[in-house]
Amino acid sequence: MRTARKLVSALALGTVALAAGCGGQSDPDDVALRMSVWTSNEDQLALFNTIADAYKATHPEITSITFESLPFAEYNTTLTTQIAGGNAPDLAWMGDLSADLIDAGALVPLTEPLKATADWGYDDLLPSATAEFSHDGNLYAYPFSNSPFALYVNTDLLDDAGQKLPAQPTWDDISSIGAAVHAKTGKGGFVINDFAYSSWNTLATVWTGFGASAWNADGTQCGFTSPEMTAAFEFIHRAAFVDESMPGPGITADFFAGDAAFAVAQVSRAGLLDGSFAYDVQPLPQGPAGTYSVIGQAGMGVLKSSDHTEAATGFLAFLTNPENAAKLAQYFPPPRTSLLSGDALAANNTKFSPEQLQAVVVDQIADAVTLPNHTSPAEIAQKAKTELDAMWNPDADVPAVLTSVCAAIDPLLAE
Amino acid sequence: MTHTRPSVREAPTGASRGRAAPRRSRTSRRTDALAGYLFVAPQVLGVLVFVIVPVGLAMWYSLNEWNVFTGDLDFVGGDNYTAALNDPQLPGVLGATALFSGGVVVFNIALGLALAVMLNRRFRGVALFRTLFFSPVVVSVVAWTLVWGFLLQDNGGVNGVLAMVGIDGPNWLQNGPTAMASVTFTQVVRSVGINMVLFLAALQGVPKELYEAARVDGASSRRIFTGITLPLISPTLLLTAIITIVGALQSFAQIAVLTGGGPGLSTTVLVFYVFQQTFGFNDIGYGSTLALMLLTFVMLLTVVQWQLRRKWVTYED
Amino acid sequence: MRTEHRTRRVLRRIALYVSLTVMALPFVVPTLWMVASSFKPLNEIFASPPSLFSASPTTAAYAEAFDFQPFARQYFNSVYIALVVTATVLLVSALAGYAFARIRFPGRNPLFITVLVGLLVPSEVTIVPLFQMFKLAGMVDTHWPLILVTAFAAPCVLATFVMRQFFIALPVELEEAARLDGLGRFGTWWRIAVPLAKPALSAVAILTFLASWNLYLEPTVYLTSPELFTLPQALTRFTDAYGGEMWNTQLAAATMTVVPVVVVFLVAQRQFVESLAHTGLKG
Structure with a gap:
């Protein structure tokens, strides 16, 4: 009997001891800020910590600023679970979750406090960069990263296949060169990075060139049945199944491992180039609708549920002021006109020349x-x-599939 | 192996109870009852707190609309249930669920039984084969599924092997029927070992004399199997059928890692759909409604199987 | 006549070996392929035609697994959670299973049926309410939910069921003698019943350990801090900063989670199969 009781209490104590040290409550007088980010890049985190240290030096009430890395693939789910679980951070990076957060009134409006911050330079922000995170004239997240999509070229593979890229290639050029490379080398033609026949929103990097969009500007009407969208999907379908210029579903071809001739990917992916093949980077190919550019954005905002919204907003204003924005620009294409020049970006970019950066970043962001x-x-x-x-x-029926897409998402757009 | 009669054994307890009861006083019976309550208390309380109370809460959630970003809870009555009836995706999901669970149960039991029969004899290496067939059970579901995910890519290992023998394999995970076949197959291979061992144990409990007698009577192998073996192991069949079907209805990781429910809705089983609604779309009220539906299915199936046992389970008290 | 009979026997034996070997392929090859591929550089993993062995083997992926996540810590988490859960389940199920089989008390059958319900309720039904309950208790992003729910809900109920079936089958005479010697219920349970139940207990221990070791949905929901992750959850997190899968690292990590368990099983397989056979789970 006694032995058993000892066993029980030992078990209980054991679990307590082992599970302890997981929470950690802070003193209510101290301000401890947490910011959720999806990068786990040590250099980037080091930069954020340096800026945080500088801020703490002048703000003694702030005892700590922690940057919590959440995995990119499950960022939205994890952040939402934290919010629902009453464990929300004070500040957070956000991508496509921003619309929901703004809609639910979960973010602190930033326009006023940023304009009130001395020398912050609110008018320096590009309108094309702030539009996505604005609602009724108020900015809810600072668009710290505005990374244009570009065409990466594996020039080695093109040489192997005896192909030459025209000065201003069209999507048709890319597809025929891609098909030739595939036929000759067995490697992939062009890859839309991260698409994997699942994340269809990345196909906007193609269909925008055909003049199509997923829905209209205020997000109430489905655009998948438009003639432009149909043309775009017919092009993609042909590339995958007829010309074989794009790797088909279930085939893994990683451009950055040297497995494909072209990739459409964000400029920020340049870090994945490891020098194992010769490459070039260009603006996106022309589509039937001419030249165009697409960016992937990320913002940072302050959550209303925070106990310290004022302190958090103050830190956000410091983190994004002209001086610090210039530091962040080495990793994230900035939303500030004053910082956008090929030379400025090239100062911290070893992968691309100033001319390349001017062409694929600076010239793209405004439009x-x-x-x-x-x-x-x-x-x-x-x-x-x-x-x-x-x-x-x-043998898919492209228009019929697109009609069913609209039928499926129309109720959600109408909400 | 010890060998016990293949019947469920209330009998010994009942018999000795009858003998012992008169000797015991009223107080000792009362302290005995107290001991009984204390013994089962941790388990009963655990089930109350971690199963029964949550089911009650889930019923309450299913009557509400819940905004996770603001924490607001709105009572909406039966709206979520109406939504389920009108959900255009739900019929497809239920179809996939039936196909997957049915396939897993049938193949799992058939293969488990076949393996047990093949390995229920003495030959060199039988222990090794038992181990091989059982080994996937100890591999974590996620690791197992990740590996199969590789192997089933269009340019992956399975098609590579097929190509060597001149077969142009399909793009397994990209077509509805082959994707369903893939998730069913990987699930069966991973979990059949448990059933194999249970059947092996049951087969070893069949008295040898019965076989000998049947052989003396000149019965064929097939006749012996259907006439003697199957009836004698039918309680095990019932138990494995219940465990397998409950397990199949709860297979989440396999689907999440291997197909993500696609292509289309072809492998979106109810469990995965519930997870999507709840944690992907943050629709907790609707997710709870669907989860309760899943619970109803499991309960119904179990009750039906339990009733059917009278028909096909031969030795049962 | 005689030799013909013999040849037929030999042929049948060969046929048995061949068919068993072919059938074993899908059971064995994935594990072998996983181990082999974890030593390949990334560009060889998808090489066509596939090969089992690498042209230039490397252990870089193993180093990367520890570098990228607090993998050793996650390993420890999985091990200690599984051990705590297994110990708790052994205790709880041996007590409850014994009482449900042996002790007569009013309400025994309704209570037993209530407990069995715990086996049938899918975790998807209870996960959101449980999340809210653990949130109220301040236990979100701790290991408590993983320990408590596994130690008392479904896996424990299965264990209780197994133990009850075992004790029902156990001859009662030994206990009767002990009770006449003046041992109370608890003493009889601890001194007589539990030692006799070793085969059933070891089967329960193995099944419970595996259930906890393989838990995926719960950690995904409750845990957000990487240093608290368990292995199955950690395995799906080997993705680069943009969500791309780090295949070789994933395989190396998966190998490290699988191989120790398979080795333990290989060593203990005879005892395991026998202990399962001894439980009430058979016919």
């Missing part, structure tokens, strides 16, 4: 469209993906 963004992003993404899956076999 760029963003990837499709809407409230309930996960549900729209899933509903449309379910329908689009029917597109990815050789």
Whole structure:
């Protein structure tokens, strides 16, 4: 009997001891700020910590500023679970979750406090950069990263296949060169990075060139049935199943491992180039609608649920002031006109020349469209993906599939 | 192996109870009852707190609309249930669920039984083969599924092997039927070892004399199997059927890692759909509604199987 | 006549070996392929035609696994959670299973059926309410939910069921003698019943350990801090900063989670199969 009781209490104590040290409550008088980010890059985190240390030096009430790295693939789910669980951070990076957060009134409006900050230079911000994170004239997240999509070229593979890229290539050029490279070398033609026949919103990097968009400007009407969208998807379908210039579904071809001739990917992916092959980077190819540019954006905002919204907003203003914005610009293409020049960006970029950066970053941002963004992003993404899956076999009826996409997401757009 | 009669054994307890009861006083019976309550208390309280109370809460959530970003809870009555009836995706999801669970149960039991019969004899290496067939059970579901995910890519290992023998394999995970076949197959291979061992144990409990007698009577192998073996192991069949079907209805990781429910809705089973609604779309009210539906299915199936046992389970008290 | 009979026997034996070997392939090859591929550089993993062995083997992925995540810590988490859960389940289920089999008390059958319900409720039904309950208790992003729910809900209920079936089958005479010697219920349970139940207990221990070791949904929901992750959850997090899968690192990590368990099983397989056979789970 005694032995058993000892065993029970030992077990209980053991679990307490082992599970302890997981929470850690801070003193209510101290301000401890947490910011959720999705980078786990040590250099980037080091930069954020340096800026945080500088801020703490002048603000003794702030005892700590922690940057919590959440995995990119599950960032939205994790952040939402934290918010629902009453464990929300004070500040957070956000991508396509921003629409939901703004819609739910979960973010602190930033326009006023930023304008009130001395020398912050609110008018320096590019309108094309702030549009996505604004609602009724108020900015809710600072668009710290505005990374244009560009065309990466594996020039070694092109040489192997005896192909030459024209000065201003069109999508048709890319497809025919890609098909030739595939036929000659067995490697992939062009890859839309991260698409993987699942994340269809990345196809905006193609369909924008055809003059199509996923929905209209205020997000109420589905755009998948438009003639432009149909043309775009017919092009993609042909590339995957007829010309074989784009690796088909279920085939892994990683441009950055040297497995494909072209990739459409954000400029910020340049870090994945390891020098194992010769490369070039160019603006996106021309589509039937001419030249165009697409950016992927990330913002940082302050959550209303924070106990220290004022302190958090103060830190955000410091983190994004002209001086610090210039430091962040070495990793993230900035939203400030004053910082956008090829030479300025090249100072910290070893992968691309100033001319390349001018062409693929600076010249693109002002007129760029963003990837499709809407409230309930996960549900729209899933509903449309379910329908689009029917597109990815050789004898798909492209217009019919697109009609079913609209039928599936129309109720969500109408909400 | 010890060998016990293949019947469920209330009998010994009942018999000795009858003998012992008169000797015991009323107080000793009362302290005995107290001991009984104390013994089962941790388990009963655990089930109350971690199962029964949450089920009650889930029923309450299913009557509400819940905004996770603001924490607001709105009572909406039966709206979520109406939504379920009108959900255009739900019929497809239920179809996939039936196909997957049915396939897993049928193949799991058939293969488990076949393996047990093949390995229920003495030959060199039988222990090794038992171990091989059982080994996936100890591999974590996620690791197992990740590896199969590789192997089933269009340019992956399975098609590579097929190509060597001149077969142009399909793009397994990209077509509805082959994707369903893939998740079913990987699930069966991973979990059949448990059923194999249970059947092995049951087969070893069949008295040898029965076989000998049947052989003396000139019965064929098939006749012996259906006439003697199957009836005698039918309680095990019932138990494995219940465990397997409950497990199949709860297979989440396999689907999440291997197909993500696609292509289309072809492998979106109810469990995965519930997870999507709840944690992907933050629709907790609707997710709870669907989860309760899943619970109803499991309960119904179990009750039906339990009733059917009278028909096909031969030795049962 | 005689030799013909013999040849037929030999042929049948060969056929048995061949068919068993072919059938074993899908059971064995994935694990072998995983181990082999974890030593390949990234560009060889998808090489066509596939090969089992690498042209230039490397252990870089193993180093990367520890570098990228607090993998050793996550390993420890999985081990200690599984051990705590297994110990708790052994205690709880041996007590409850014994009482449900042996002790007569009013309400025994309704209570037993209530407990069995715990086996049938899918975790998807209870996960959100449980999340809210643990949130109220301040236990979100701790290991408590993983320990408590596994130690008392479904896996424990299965264990209780197994133990009850075992004790029902156990001859009662030994206990009767002990009770006449003046041992109370608890003493009889601890001194007589539990030692006799070793085979059933070891089967329960193995099944419970595996259930906890393989838990995926719960850690995904409750845990957000990487240093608290368990292995199955950590395995899916080997993605680069942009969500791209780090295949070789993933395989190296998966190998490290699988191989020790398979080795333990290989060593203990005879005892395990026998202990399962001894439980009430058979016919």
